[in-house]
Amino acid sequence: MLSLWILAAGCAGEEGTGEPAQRVRWYTNDQVVLGQVVFQVHCASCHGERAEATPDWRETGADGHYPPPPLNGTAHGWHHSLGVLKQTIQEGGAALGGVMPPFRGVLSDEEIVAAIAYFQSFWSDQIYAHWRQIDAN
Ligand code: HEC
Numbered sequence: 001m002l003s004l005w006i007l008a009a010g011c012a013g014e015e016g017t018g019e020p021a022q023r024v025r026w027y028t029n030d031q032v033v034l035g036q037v038v039f040q041v042h043c044a045s046c047h048g049e050r051a052e053a054t055p056d057w058r059e060t061g062a063d064g065h066y067p068p069p070p071l072n073g074t075a076h077g078w079h080h081s082l083g084v085l086k087q088t089i090q091e092g093g094a095a096l097g098g099v100m101p102p103f104r105g106v107l108s109d110e111e112i113v114a115a116i117a118y119f120q121s122f123w124s125d126q127i128y129a130h131w132r133q134i135d136a137n
């Protein structure tokens with residue numbers, strides 16, 4: 001848990017703003033810590049322990065579905081606002097013809113938001129800043 005913090009703080013320094021990323025991001029370190037637990041239990045089996053998922057996520061699998069995309073900032077998850085990310089996790093992929101199970105009723109709002117905080121903690125400041133513009137909330 002502590003190493004995660006240091007990792008996130010370490011990334012922040014690169015921008016040279018002197019402002020730790022934790023402070024400029026919407027989530028708290030507590031949310032990342034809770035999110036890590038939620039993620040390991042409910043998401044890691046598909047999306048990977050550190051949200052890295054499968055490198056070839058753009059290729060459809062044998063079943064004609066896309067594999068779980070990485071959520072660590074290397075895929076396109078950052079094109080969705082916080083609200084849309086939350087909704088995706090609540091509704092699952094079925095509405096989009098996908099295979100991700102819905103988590104409404106399984107996870108609380110707080111847990112879902114924490115899971116998002118966890119995978120966003122892997123995003124670089126650059127990706128985060130880009131996402132922030134889309135999110136604009
Ligand atoms: C059974 C495997 C599976 C589990 C468990 C799972 N996912 Fe997914 N997830 C997927 C797949 C596959 C997709 C791509 C859309 C689809 O096919 O449903 C996806 C898509 C997503 C997306 C959209 C990404 C994008 O770029 O559009 C988010 C966000 C996401 N998952 C978060 C989570 C979180 C958070 C959890 C745990 C609470 C979770 N997923 C659990 C398989 C899974």
